[in-house]
Amino acid sequence: MGTGSDERPIGLFDSGVGGLTVLSEVRRRLPAEATVYLGDGARTPYGPRPADDVRRFTLECADWLLAQDVKLLILACNTATSQALPQVRDRSPVPVLGVVRPGAVSAAASTRAGHVGVIATAGTVASGAYPAAIGEADARLIVTQQACPELVPLVEAGEMSGPRAEGLLHGYLGELLAADPDIDTLLLGCTHYPLLRPLIEAEVGPGVAVVDSAFTAALAAEDLLEALRARSSSGSSRHRVATTGPVEAFSAVAGRVFGAELPAVERAAVEGV
Amino acid sequence: MGTGSDERPIGLFDSGVGGLTVLSEVRRRLPAEATVYLGDGARTPYGPRPADDVRRFTLECADWLLAQDVKLLILACNTATSQALPQVRDRSPVPVLGVVRPGAVSAAASTRAGHVGVIATAGTVASGAYPAAIGEADARLIVTQQACPELVPLVEAGEMSGPRAEGLLHGYLGELLAADPDIDTLLLGCTHYPLLRPLIEAEVGPGVAVVDSAFTAALAAEDLLEALRARSSSGSSRHRVATTGPVEAFSAVAGRVFGAELPAVERAAVEGV
Numbered sequence: 001m002g003t004g005s006d007e008r009p010i011g012l013f014d015s016g017v018g019g020l021t022v023l024s025e026v027r028r029r030l031p032a033e034a035t036v037y038l039g040d041g042a043r044t045p046y047g048p049r050p051a052d053d054v055r056r057f058t059l060e061c062a063d064w065l066l067a068q069d070v071k072l073l074i075l076a077c078n079t080a081t082s083q084a085l086p087q088v089r090d091r092s093p094v095p096v097l098g099v100v101r102p103g104a105v106s107a108a109a110s111t112r113a114g115h116v117g118v119i120a121t122a123g124t125v126a127s128g129a130y131p132a133a134i135g136e137a138d139a140r141l142i143v144t145q146q147a148c149p150e151l152v153p154l155v156e157a158g159e160m161s162g163p164r165a166e167g168l169l170h171g172y173l174g175e176l177l178a179a180d181p182d183i184d185t186l187l188l189g190c191t192h193y194p195l196l197r198p199l200i201e202a203e204v205g206p207g208v209a210v211v212d213s214a215f216t217a218a219l220a221a222e223d224l225l226e227a228l229r230a231r232s233s234s235g236s237s238r239h240r241v242a243t244t245g246p247v248e249a250f251s252a253v254a255g256r257v258f259g260a261e262l263p264a265v266e267r268a269a270v271e272g273v
Numbered sequence: 274m275g276t277g278s279d280e281r282p283i284g285l286f287d288s289g290v291g292g293l294t295v296l297s298e299v300r301r302r303l304p305a306e307a308t309v310y311l312g313d314g315a316r317t318p319y320g321p322r323p324a325d326d327v328r329r330f331t332l333e334c335a336d337w338l339l340a341q342d343v344k345l346l347i348l349a350c351n352t353a354t355s356q357a358l359p360q361v362r363d364r365s366p367v368p369v370l371g372v373v374r375p376g377a378v379s380a381a382a383s384t385r386a387g388h389v390g391v392i393a394t395a396g397t398v399a400s401g402a403y404p405a406a407i408g409e410a411d412a413r414l415i416v417t418q419q420a421c422p423e424l425v426p427l428v429e430a431g432e433m434s435g436p437r438a439e440g441l442l443h444g445y446l447g448e449l450l451a452a453d454p455d456i457d458t459l460l461l462g463c464t465h466y467p468l469l470r471p472l473i474e475a476e477v478g479p480g481v482a483v484v485d486s487a488f489t490a491a492l493a494a495e496d497l498l499e500a501l502r503a504r505s506s507s508g509s510s511r512h513r514v515a516t517t518g519p520v521e522a523f524s525a526v527a528g529r530v531f532g533a534e535l536p537a538v539e540r541a542a543v544e545g546v
Contacts, residue, residue, distance in 0.1 A: 102496075209385060227370055
């Protein structure tokens with residue numbers, strides 16, 4: 001605090017490329033900050049994995065990011081947040097932000113009808129993290145979840161549009177809105193899903209507000225650095241992106257999404273992979 | 274962070290009794306936490322005062338709270354936040370939260386039409402803090418402000434209902450909605466205003482969502498303590514309430530609002546008062 005500043009990078013973790021949506025928002029809001037991003041490309045997707053595996057993988061990846069001397073660690077992955085946030089916080093010497101709470105608070109603020117829909121991976125849905133976090137924000141809200149197991153593999157394969165993506169979303173969102181037709185707010189409970197946002201908005205129509213946890217997580221990161229007086233003051237931001245898996249495959253998908261913004265992808269030697 | 278906990282109290286500051294709405298939310302969400310509240314009863318209201326005075330008074334009161342060994346300082350006053358937050362952060366060895374940003378983020382999440390109304394004190398309106406913070410959350414939003422100089426004196430006088438309160442609100446809110454009839458979200462940009470919430474909701478009708486910065490500030494405090502691993506673990510919470518002015522007058526108003534929850538009010542010897 002005091003008049004301090006902190007030049008260390010912000011670390012971001014995701015199972016794959018989805019957390020790049022959070023990175024993109026963090027870079028837009030905090031252009032002076034250096035960043036290090038790690039995607040666990042070798043073990044993505046996390047959604048269908050048992051909670052114990054998600055916890056172990058997340059801790060292994062968090063250790064790698066902490067070894068890069070980050071000042072703040074963002075779990076830019078809803079599955080990892082919902083299943084491993086307390087464990088990562090126990091281990092970390094720096095503050096750790098998850099993506100569940102900021103999105104839940106925004107969804108609670110957004111709904112008028114009091115009916116919120118959540119789409120997420122099977123693991124996130126099973127964890128119950130979103131209904132719990134939305135209920136903490138406002139206990140009167142009615143939350144309906146829909147697991148969308150095919151969407152992360154779709155995005156990781158680079159298929160952000162086309163008939164297959166549209167068909168899958170039509171099925172998932174149709175099921176959700178049939179389960180609760182009063183839903184007026186849809187929370188994207190996975191950092192991959194903002195990449196499908198145009199298709200999602202077209203499917204649900206203008207009566208349903210779409211809340212994006214990548215955007216809200218970046219706001220929360222900014223708030224935390226402000227409160228801690230830990231913003232960078234040098235402005236000589238440097239950006240690193242790493243994956244535990246094959247560099248070429250990760251670069252191809254990530255580059256299709258982020259274009260020229262993406263730095264050369266490194267291979268990260270994470271213990272346990 | 275690590276497995277840490279922190280038994281020191283949370284400090285809250287307001288120009289008067291309004292910040293007790295934030296205290297109330299903090300106590301509800303964080304029942305294990307000790308708190309120290311300071312109201313600058315001798316110099317309330319801050320709304321019409323020059324910015325230099327607000328800054329000096331706020332820093333004097335912040336010094337008193339910091340001397341109580343708080344772990345987190347909440348400026349539970351929108352006028353103080355909008356005019357003195359950076360200065361308090363520069364001086365404070367502990368994190369400082371304001372009430373402007375959390376409310377702005379929730380208001381941005383709430384609006385569908387993209388038109389947000391803000392009611393606040395003259396000082397907060399003149400500072401431009403809310404249009405700036407709402408614009409940072411979403412640059413496309415249209416923000417219309419209405420200064421309500423009579424409301425803080427009304428609440429400090431204990432007049433939370435009745436024809437005078439209704440008449441004032443009818444005038445202020447009528448003017449705001451005439452200036453922009455498309456407003457669908459109304460941000461209560463002063464911590465006193467949640468005490469008038471039933472009258473405000475009746476005046477604007479169900480088509481306008483009311484966002485309350487006391488509620489959102491308490492959520493932000495909880496998030497910050499979680500991220501820092503600085504929650505209390507003892508649960509032996511102790512609550513102190515102090516004022517720079519006459520204890521009897523403060524107790525009378527505060528007690529009418531908070532009833533049995535309110536501890537015995539102390540007189541605080543703040544430098545400069």
